[in-house]
Amino acid sequence: MVQLRPRASRAPASAEAMVDEGQPASEEEEAEHGLLLGQPSSGAAAEPLEEDEEGDDEFDDEAPEELTFASAQAEAREEERRVRETVRRDKTLLKEKRKRREELFIEQKKRKLLPDTILEKLTTASQTNIKKSPGKAKEVNLQKKNEDCEKGNDSKKVKVQKVQSVSQNKSYLAVRLKDQDLRDSRQQAAQAFIHNSLYGPGTNRTTVNKFLSLANKRLPVKRAAVQFLNNAWGIQKKQNAKRFKRRWMVRKMKTKK
Amino acid sequence: MGEFKVHRVRFFNYVPSGIRCVAYNNQSNRLAVSRTDGTVEIYNLSANYFQEKFFPGHESRATEALCWAEGQRLFSAGLNGEIMEYDLQALNIKYAMDAFGGPIWSMAASPSGSQLLVGCEDGSVKLFQITPDKIQFERNFDRQKSRILSLSWHPSGTHIAAGSIDYISVFDVKSGSAVHKMIVDRQYMGASKRKCIVWGVAFLSDGTVISVDSAGKVQFWDSATGTLVKSHLIANADVQSIAVADQEDSFVVGTAEGTVFHFQLVPVTSNSNEKQWVRTKPFQHHTHDVRTVAHSPTALISGGTDTHLVIRPLMEKVEVKNYDAALRKITFPHRCLISCSKKRQLLLFQFAHHLELWRLGSTVATGKNGDTLPLSKNADHLLHLKTKGPENIICSCISPCGSWIAYSTVSRFFLYRLNYEHDNISLKRVSKMPAFLRCALQILFSEDSTKLFVASNQGALHIVQLSGGSFKHLHAFQPQSGTVEAMCLLAVSPDGHWLAASGTSAGVHVYDVKQLKLHCTVPAYNFPVTAMAIAPNTNNLVIAHSDQQVFEYSIPDKQYTDWSRTVQKQGFHHLWLQRDTPITHISFHPKRPMHILLHDAYMFCIIDKSLPLPNDKTLLYNPFPPTNESDVVRRRTAHAFKISKIYKPLLFMDLLDERTLVAVERPLDDIIAQLPPPIKKKKFGT
Numbered sequence: 041m042v043q044l045r046p047r048a049s050r051a052p053a054s055a056e057a058m059v060d061e062g063q064p065a066s067e068e069e070e071a072e073h074g075l076l077l078g079q080p081s082s083g084a085a086a087e088p089l090e091e092d093e094e095g096d097d098e099f100d101d102e103a104p105e106e107l108t109f110a111s112a113q114a115e116a117r118e119e120e121r122r123v124r125e126t127v128r129r130d131k132t133l134l135k136e137k138r139k140r141r142e143e144l145f146i147e148q149k150k151r152k153l154l155p156d157t158i159l160e161k162l163t164t165a166s167q168t169n170i171k172k173s174p175g176k177a178k179e180v181n182l183q184k185k186n187e188d189c190e191k192g193n194d195s196k197k198v199k200v201q202k203v204q205s206v207s208q209n210k211s212y213l214a215v216r217l218k219d220q221d222l223r224d225s226r227q228q229a230a231q232a233f234i235h236n237s238l239y240g241p242g243t244n245r246t247t248v249n250k251f252l253s254l255a256n257k258r259l260p261v262k263r264a265a266v267q268f269l270n271n272a273w274g275i276q277k278k279q280n281a282k283r284f285k286r287r288w289m290v291r292k293m294k295t296k297k
Numbered sequence: 298m299g300e301f302k303v304h305r306v307r308f309f310n311y312v313p314s315g316i317r318c319v320a321y322n323n324q325s326n327r328l329a330v331s332r333t334d335g336t337v338e339i340y341n342l343s344a345n346y347f348q349e350k351f352f353p354g355h356e357s358r359a360t361e362a363l364c365w366a367e368g369q370r371l372f373s374a375g376l377n378g379e380i381m382e383y384d385l386q387a388l389n390i391k392y393a394m395d396a397f398g399g400p401i402w403s404m405a406a407s408p409s410g411s412q413l414l415v416g417c418e419d420g421s422v423k424l425f426q427i428t429p430d431k432i433q434f435e436r437n438f439d440r441q442k443s444r445i446l447s448l449s450w451h452p453s454g455t456h457i458a459a460g461s462i463d464y465i466s467v468f469d470v471k472s473g474s475a476v477h478k479m480i481v482d483r484q485y486m487g488a489s490k491r492k493c494i495v496w497g498v499a500f501l502s503d504g505t506v507i508s509v510d511s512a513g514k515v516q517f518w519d520s521a522t523g524t525l526v527k528s529h530l531i532a533n534a535d536v537q538s539i540a541v542a543d544q545e546d547s548f549v550v551g552t553a554e555g556t557v558f559h560f561q562l563v564p565v566t567s568n569s570n571e572k573q574w575v576r577t578k579p580f581q582h583h584t585h586d587v588r589t590v591a592h593s594p595t596a597l598i599s600g601g602t603d604t605h606l607v608i609r610p611l612m613e614k615v616e617v618k619n620y621d622a623a624l625r626k627i628t629f630p631h632r633c634l635i636s637c638s639k640k641r642q643l644l645l646f647q648f649a650h651h652l653e654l655w656r657l658g659s660t661v662a663t664g665k666n667g668d669t670l671p672l673s674k675n676a677d678h679l680l681h682l683k684t685k686g687p688e689n690i691i692c693s694c695i696s697p698c699g700s701w702i703a704y705s706t707v708s709r710f711f712l713y714r715l716n717y718e719h720d721n722i723s724l725k726r727v728s729k730m731p732a733f734l735r736c737a738l739q740i741l742f743s744e745d746s747t748k749l750f751v752a753s754n755q756g757a758l759h760i761v762q763l764s765g766g767s768f769k770h771l772h773a774f775q776p777q778s779g780t781v782e783a784m785c786l787l788a789v790s791p792d793g794h795w796l797a798a799s800g801t802s803a804g805v806h807v808y809d810v811k812q813l814k815l816h817c818t819v820p821a822y823n824f825p826v827t828a829m830a831i832a833p834n835t836n837n838l839v840i841a842h843s844d845q846q847v848f849e850y851s852i853p854d855k856q857y858t859d860w861s862r863t864v865q866k867q868g869f870h871h872l873w874l875q876r877d878t879p880i881t882h883i884s885f886h887p888k889r890p891m892h893i894l895l896h897d898a899y900m901f902c903i904i905d906k907s908l909p910l911p912n913d914k915t916l917l918y919n920p921f922p923p924t925n926e927s928d929v930v931r932r933r934t935a936h937a938f939k940i941s942k943i944y945k946p947l948l949f950m951d952l953l954d955e956r957t958l959v960a961v962e963r964p965l966d967d968i969i970a971q972l973p974p975p976i977k978k979k980k981f982g983t
Contacts (some may be wrong), residue, residue: 142906193776218428223377226399226400226418227357227359227376227377227378228401230376230399230400230402230418231376232442232443237494237511238535238553238586239973239974242490242491242533243976244533244534244976244977245975245977246974246975246976246977246978247969247974247976248969248970248972248974248975249970249974250977251584251971251974251977251978252966254978254980254983257980257982257983258980258982258983266966266970267970279747
């Protein structure tokens with residue numbers, strides 16, 4: 041098939057031109073270090089001429105613009121430089137953002153940990169222990185293990201270790217909060233198990249009222265249920281009514297006088 | 298006797314907590330009972346089933362297992378993962394040791410009493426060695442897949458049966474490995490989606506393992522081969538507990554429907570040697586789940602969610618068929634939870650975690666004997682005082698003038714000052730109470746509200762002087778050297794001169810408060826004291842014991858009174874001695890020195906010392922003699938014990954002034970109405 045020269049309006053031509061420009065630009069980007077000009081210069085250089093020709097077709101018969109090869113080349117180089125600059129700027133911006141974030145996290149973490157003084161004391165305390173009693177290697181190991189475990193080992197295996205009190209007056213005792221939460225949650229799970237197995241779905245339970253009223257139903261003269269009245273019904277309403285009555289009585293007394 | 302207006306109080310919303318575990322100690326014939334709020338009570342079964350000691354509960358303690366080890370040591374384990382040992386002399390907890398296996402579901406002491414086995418949530422069975430002062434972890438057995446809910450030792454101590462969810466494992470103690478794993482059917486002759494929870498196991502000496510589970514089955518397994526021998530379906534709901542007698546010829550199981558079944562080993566025919574287990578007797582004494590049973594040599598003991606402790610002596614084991622062989626149901630507390638301020642007509646109710654202060658209502662109407670008078674002013678709920686912290690309140694008291702309230706928990710002692718302006722009251726706490734006052738077993742104010750007497754669990758008796766808004770520690774009476782006697786009951790004379798304190802075994806000590814020294818000691822009696830009071834002018838100390846004996850001791854003369862000697866010589870009426878519940882409160886009439894007012898849960902009695910004593914042939918429960926009877930008849934039938942059963946069940950009864958009584962009742966239906974839901978029973982026609 042013979043490909044006719046596309047008779048185009050401005051818009052598609054410009055889109056085509058942009059697309060075409062983009063492609064050589066990316067090619068050039070990829071082969072940044074290589075020679076740029078030796079390459080599809082024909083493509084780069086040829087484009088604008090085509091464009092002009094197409095533009096010419098539409099408008100009156102003007103002489104085609106004379107674009108030298110050098111100017112076109114310079115333009116292309118400008119374009120690619122601009123693109124490179126923008127990419128570099130973006131990269132640096134991202135880097136800075138990431139740096140700032142890291143610093144913020146480090147600060148927050150520092151705030152969470154104990155102040156340095158106490159940590160120093162802890163480490164010195166463990167060291168003095170080592171010096172004082174070489175026989176108590178187990179204790180020291182356990183303490184060290186405790187410190188290591190702050191990084192998050194399996195807490196099941198590690199026993200609840202109470203870190204030794206470090207200050208002279210022994211006014212506090214440091215206990216791992218993680219273990220306490222674990223213990224509470226296990227106790228709750230155990231209680232939930234018992235509750236489910238005794239009172240959960242599948243068990244055949246009934247209310248105390250119904251249970252005690254069974255006998256009443258089988259008497260020769262049937263009687264009402266044991267808790268026939270629901271005294272908890274409408275408590276607020278009854279209270280309001282009582283208050284209103286009191287106020288009404290007082291008002292009545294006043295008007296009578 | 299006189300005419301009295303009686304305030305019938307039913308607004309004390311007392312609900313005891315359900316019984317979770319029971320452990321029977323054969324050597325001392327004592328029963329340890331633990332409740333769902335963590336309280337552990339010790340009942341002395343030979344002292345007329347009286348509760349002689351108790352350890353207050355704690356919110357985080359959910360006891361799941363209780364057992365006695367050798368040397369009268371009591372251990373308990375619960376869902377907080379700790380094993381606790383109780384000190385029975387000092388009435389506190391010796392120590393709590395974490396077992397590191399998560400919540401503990403079951404515990405069993407070895408037959409020799411020197412080792413303790415614990416079954417945990419993570420499926421591990423841990424062995425502890427019992428040392429003279431502590432317990433020490435020995436080793437772990439093979440870890441199983443699901444939680445170990447029940448444990449039992451073989452009588453020789455070589456094997457262990459552990460019941461879990463859907464299976465039972467048999468372990469060898471020496472190696473710690475599981476020898477057999479027996480799978481339990483989820484339903485008797487069928488399939489079911491609900492897992493089968495093995496609530497109890499028992500290991501017999503011939504190698505049979507008895508298991509009870511949530512499908513309602515009792516199954517017999519052979520542990521040598523690991524196979525099922527026999528299966529009984531006895532209930533539609535869970536069977537939750539099992540206890541075997543020492544001779545292994547009978548055992549008892551408790552179901553969730555409230556029924557307790559007795560199984561016995563009977564010969565197949567009358568002269569054959571072959572025996573088989575047969576379900577012999579059902580007992581329906583409970584309405585709710587029976588979560589624990591125990592088997593003493595002569596009785597079956599059961600307790601459950603309906604808060605009753607039921608002791609059923611077995612007729613074939615009881616030697617003498619007298620009233621001792623009757624059913625005993627312990628429902629109401631054996632100590633007084635209510636204190637009364639007579640001047641301001643206030644009642645202080647003690648609950649587990651709070652106190653309530655009520656003012657009694659008043660009436661202006663009058664009527665005849667037996668009338669109900671309408672209230673002109675209703676009873677007023679003045680104060681609801683919550684305790685800080687998770688511990689239960691041990692004891693509390695309000696001063697007779699109504700301006701001081703004191704209560705004690707295990708770790709602290711609280712003293713509050715109340716101010717009354719018109720109808721409002723304001724409360725102010727006295728801070729910085731000394732530490733030695735904590736864990737008080739009994740608190741009492743003197744009649745003029747200037748002194749506070751505190752009996753601590755260390756055995757010491759403290760006297761604190763109160764004035765204005767502050768206090769000052771006056772004196773502490775130390776216990777006799779060598780014994781740490783926990784003082785349980787206190788009584789003070791109205792003139793403030795004498796203070797009586799009863800320990801658990803040494804007899805009642807009487808102290809002189811003015812001179813701050815020991816005055817005399819009432820001779821020890823082998824049954825514990827249940828109530829004590831000192832009469833106003835005569836200063837006679839009246840003591841009631843758990844075997845329903847009442848003594849009167851004259852403090853100034855340091856000897857028993859003549860009336861008391863006469864009563865002891867003649868003996869009490871047999872119906873008086875056969876009463877179930879102990880006397881919990883004694884009081885006196887200010888104008889009539891010959892009257893003593895006492896009450897227990899089902900009756901109240903006014904003893905008139907001027908009238909003759911009844912002998913066994915006379916009618917003890919005399920109704921009011923009608924006025925148209927002749928004087929002669931009345932004089933012949935009148936005797937000293939005027940008993941009335943109009944108000945029952947009574948928690949407290951006291952004389953407010955000369956013409957008014959207050960009776961605090963707690964109908965059983967009101968307690969049952971607040972219990973958890975029971976198992977549904979289908980009856981034909983409903």
